[in-house]
Amino acid sequence: MxxxxxxxxxxxxxxxxxxxxxxxxxxxxxxxxxxxxxxxLAQEENGTFGDSAYQDSTAIISLAGLSWLASGSVPGRGPFGSVLRRCVDYVVAQSDSSGLIASEAEQNKRPMYGHGFATLFLSQVYGMTRNPLVRTVLEKAVGLTLATQNSDGGWRYQPEKSDADISVTVCQAVALRG
Structure with missing residues (x-):
């Protein structure tokens, strides 16, 4: 079936x-x-998780945020509203002037994974809240994603046009569909 x-x-x-x-x-x-x-309960006050090497991963924070959104909460409302607000605040704060959404630690470690998940997360947040700051960050993030797609249609680990990686390409395609 x-x-x-x-x-x-x-x-x-x-x-x-x-x-x-x-x-x-x-x-x-x-x-x-x-x-x-x-x-x-695992989330820190700043929106991150724990003290591991991935504590400030925009991918992990965004995926956690997506799970709370899927449960029916929105930033500031619902059983997980406060933790969602911290996710949004953290992810928005990781956006740079180019539109890349990545923590400082992620900048040189395949940031396009986290960027894709963060873009997807913010697209869902914006759709539910119409928050103008989220929209501004989201527009820049989508712009960076579009600008870094290579001539074959894929994306790579860094925000630059080069060869492509299947899993990074999936992250960007899903983000753009968000």
Missing amino acids: LILSGAVPCMRARLHAQDGRKLYNSVARKSVQSGLKYLS
Whole structure:
């Protein structure tokens, strides 16, 4: 059924209506809520997570933010509104004048991954809040993404036109679709 749901529209509707409820049952909901709570408790006051090498990763912070948005919270409202606000504030603060969204530590370590996830996150935040500061950062981020696409259509680890990497290209394509 799952394979057919992508190829046959009538199967997709049927799968969603029948099996969707079975897949996202009370056990799954409880697990998701537990994970969201764990993330909220792990977040630092500045929006980062822990003290590992990835504590200030815009990718991790943005993905955590996306998970809270998907739960129905928005920055400042809902059970995860305060942690979402910290995510937004942190991600926005990592944007530079070129439009790249990356922490200082990420600047020389494949920043386009985090940039893609941060752009996707901010697109969702903007769609829900219409925050003008988020829009300004988002417009610059999209501009950088468009400007760094190579002639074959892909992106690389650094914000420059060169060869492409499949996973970085996926991050940018998903961000632009956000």
